[in-house]
Amino acid sequence: MTERAQAGPGRRTMLGAGAAVLGTAALGLAGGPAAADTAVNTAGRHGGHGFRLDLPVPTVIGHRGTSGYRPEHTLGSYQLALDMGAHIVEQDLVPTKDGHLVCRHENDITATTDVSDHPEFASRRTTKKVDGVSLTGWFTEDFTLAELKTLRAKERIPGTRQKNTLYDGRWEIPTFEEVLRWADREGRRRSKPVWLYVETKHPTYFRGLGLGLEEPLAKLLRRYNRHRQQSPLILQSFEPSSIQRLARLVATPRVVLLSGAGARPWDFVTSGDPRTVADLVKPEGLKWMASFAQGIGPTLDLVIPKDASGRLTAPTTLVEDAHAQGLVLHPYTMRNENTFLPADFRRGTDPNAYGDAFGAFRVYFATGIDGVFSDNPDTALLAAADFAAK
Numbered sequence: 001m002t003e004r005a006q007a008g009p010g011r012r013t014m015l016g017a018g019a020a021v022l023g024t025a026a027l028g029l030a031g032g033p034a035a036a037d038t039a040v041n042t043a044g045r046h047g048g049h050g051f052r053l054d055l056p057v058p059t060v061i062g063h064r065g066t067s068g069y070r071p072e073h074t075l076g077s078y079q080l081a082l083d084m085g086a087h088i089v090e091q092d093l094v095p096t097k098d099g100h101l102v103c104r105h106e107n108d109i110t111a112t113t114d115v116s117d118h119p120e121f122a123s124r125r126t127t128k129k130v131d132g133v134s135l136t137g138w139f140t141e142d143f144t145l146a147e148l149k150t151l152r153a154k155e156r157i158p159g160t161r162q163k164n165t166l167y168d169g170r171w172e173i174p175t176f177e178e179v180l181r182w183a184d185r186e187g188r189r190r191s192k193p194v195w196l197y198v199e200t201k202h203p204t205y206f207r208g209l210g211l212g213l214e215e216p217l218a219k220l221l222r223r224y225n226r227h228r229q230q231s232p233l234i235l236q237s238f239e240p241s242s243i244q245r246l247a248r249l250v251a252t253p254r255v256v257l258l259s260g261a262g263a264r265p266w267d268f269v270t271s272g273d274p275r276t277v278a279d280l281v282k283p284e285g286l287k288w289m290a291s292f293a294q295g296i297g298p299t300l301d302l303v304i305p306k307d308a309s310g311r312l313t314a315p316t317t318l319v320e321d322a323h324a325q326g327l328v329l330h331p332y333t334m335r336n337e338n339t340f341l342p343a344d345f346r347r348g349t350d351p352n353a354y355g356d357a358f359g360a361f362r363v364y365f366a367t368g369i370d371g372v373f374s375d376n377p378d379t380a381l382l383a384a385a386d387f388a389a390k
Helices: 003-007 016-025 075-084 119-124 162-167 176-190 203-208 214-223 240-247 266-271 283-289 318-324 357-365 377-389
Strands: 059-062 088-095 101-103 126-130 133-137 196-200 233-237 254-258 295-298 371-374
Touching: 059 075, 059 377, 075 088, 075 176, 075 377, 088 176, 101 176, 101 214, 176 196, 176 214, 196 214, 203 240, 203 266, 214 240, 233 240, 240 254, 240 266, 283 318, 357 371, 357 377, 371 377
Parallel strands: 059 088, 059 371, 088 196, 196 233, 233 254, 254 295
Antiparallel strands: 088 101, 126 133
């Protein structure tokens, strides 16, 4: 299917359902700068800058690339997401010992690389507490970039995605700079920008190690001219303070990620802020986030909760409340396998078989969300096209 057919009719603002609320301000940059290439002043929300993102709605975000088909956070996974037509391709960033930013979902690389097969690194196996959780394995901050480049990526959940193991060992761990170069090359080849969605992982933890993420990230964004309001890149983090720090460094759009309702962002834990995610999704919490971010990335359960049997219940007011504050919503994560789908949409008894993902997409899109992270961008694109055609 062609990209035009996948994307649905025309290109619209990212805001989608919230456009009726914001009108021409569609994704107003929070307290935006007077010049497009300066850092963002976080005071005020509706500055009237008329900031817009030229993306279809619903926006399909390739989660870690195409992790439903290739080992996550590899150039192979990113390339396939782009070839499938994903509107944005996601990267998660962690640092190396010598301060390079590399693309891994976690700093613990035990499950996503062949590090355990390297006897020269056996002594690096250790136990650490990351954001309050004790983990035993190998960690990027204990390796130089040159050492990490001797490793190869592998499928993180081979029991669920056995077919992906075919590609184990094919790709190395990419640096974020390599991804920026790849995106520039592909953008020139396709005569249109390649959008990236970039997350700072465990920023408080790494800052405590002297490996702050935001400054080197901002430096790379400036080097590759992706630091402006209209740059084809969105920044994201589960820690609001990381987004606030980035807002002082670059003008790039920003999204606060939100996990379960009872959770507290780790920077809140370390600073003594008593608020939970449940507090942040209330109108006052959304208003606060809108003072320094342009969107939120909630878990899908915050949009439509599940009951004890795993079936969907009634939607919350989160979409309406967030749009009222001018925030876009890009929830996470849609996957095709039964084990990841709401119980309403599971088919058969094999947890690793595909369920009725299209049915689940229809229900989530009907809430008015502006996009979604998906391990299977091709499925998401077809579902988005069906929704847009209605």
